[in-house]
Amino acid sequence: MRLFICEFITGGGLQDKELPDGLAREGNMMLEAVLTDLLQTGITDIITTRDDRLDELSLPVKQTAINGDIYSCWQSCMDDADAVLIIAPESENVLFNLTLMAERSDCYLLGSSSGSVQMNSSKLSTANLLHKNNITCIETSALEDKTVDESQNGWVIKPDDGVGAEDCYFCADRDELDELISSINTENFVIQEYVPGIPASLSMICHQGKTQLLACNKQMFSFDPDSPTAKGELQGLVVNGMLEKWDMFNTVAQNIARADTGLWGYIGVDLIVTEAGAVVVEINPRLTTSYVGLRRSLSLNPAELILSIWQNGVMPEVNKKDFIPVNLQLEEANVV
Known part of the structure; x- marks a missing residue:
């Protein structure tokens, strides 16, 4: 069985552009974590691509x-593989287009459907889905169409298809x-009322409307007070820190999971924990940085859980009694 791991940032997606150190570091963290986990399941035939500005991986995989053209290269890899796992940003439809490529290939997509990816790539569409299903979420409106309501707590401005803290700003007053x-x-920007609370995320695996929660993560996220527009920044997180x-x-x-049955495999959800409960910020239909600390936190192999859904068609169960918090510092790119 041959698996293709398509990591956009480190795999050539920016081959004609600048390769920022932070993005490359975070991409490497996720890529090396999932490759290590897959190799430990006993799979030996794994292929990936590599930006030639980066050092080769030390893991026993075919690079x-x-x-x-990188997309032609990725298409060839998909055609040559039994299954593909895509790690890519939602912005500019990157994840959506790669998902479409996989769906049109003969390989099995170890990820969410293109319809689910397209919907969750838009914060407006995600908010509409959540509202429709009575799931508490942040009120989200298109900035260009919005007569901004007053807010006691301020506002957050971000791209509709933004990833993480990318171009995310806090405004305290009018x-x-x-x-x-x-x-x-x-x-392409949306505006949200700022919701005070604890920044958090959850990690789960999904299949046909069912899910298994894997981690309740605490995020070290803040808006830089020294920035004129208080730009948001994620410094790290504690996997299963909540x-x-x-x-x-x-x-x-x-x-x-019940609201979006197209979600499949690993899914991340950003939340704000308030005194009244959890408020959903966005759904990430892909691997997130939290994955890097999962194996140590769970004391089991998360890639094995994902593969078992593909191979057995059933949702695996886990026991959280042995789960431990794992601190993940993004700047140093290490897990402690």
Whole structure:
């Protein structure tokens, strides 16, 4: 059995552009984590691509040379594999287009459907889905069409298809908001009322409307007070750092899986934990950085859980009694 792991950032997706150190480091973290886990399941035939500006991987996987157009190279890898796992951003339809490529190939897609990816790539569409299914989420509106309501807590401005803290800004008052709006192209931005609480995320695996919660994560996320527009930044996270909220997070996970049956495999969900409960920020239909600390936190192999869904068609169960918090610092790219 041959698996193709398509990691966009480190695999050549930016071959004609600048390769930022932070993105490359985070991409490497996720790629090496999932490759290590897959190799430990006993799979030996794994292929990936590699940006030639980066050092070769030290793991025993085939690193395919990039000749010409990267998408043609990825298509060839998909055609040559039994299954593909895609690690890519939702922005600019990157994840959606790669998912479509996989669906049109003969290989099995170890990920969510293109319809689910397309919907969850838009914060507006995601919010509409959550509202429709009575799942508590942040109120989200298109910035260019919105007469901004007053807010006691301020506003968050971000791209509709943004990833993580990318171009995410906090405005505490109307003057700051007006200044930011005048400085950006509002066409693809959304505005959300700032919700005070604990930044968090959950990690789960999904299959046909069913889910197994794997982790309740605490995020070290903040808006930089020294930035004129208080730009958001994720410094790190604690995988299963909020185990005491398991029941709350599990309810959210179950509701989301039922609402979007196209979700498959590993899924990340960003949340704000408030005194009133969990508020969903966005759904990430792909591997997220939290995956890097999962194996140590769970004391089991998360890739094996994903493969078991593919091979057995049933949702595996886990026992959280042995789960431990794992601190993941993004700047140093290490797990402690």
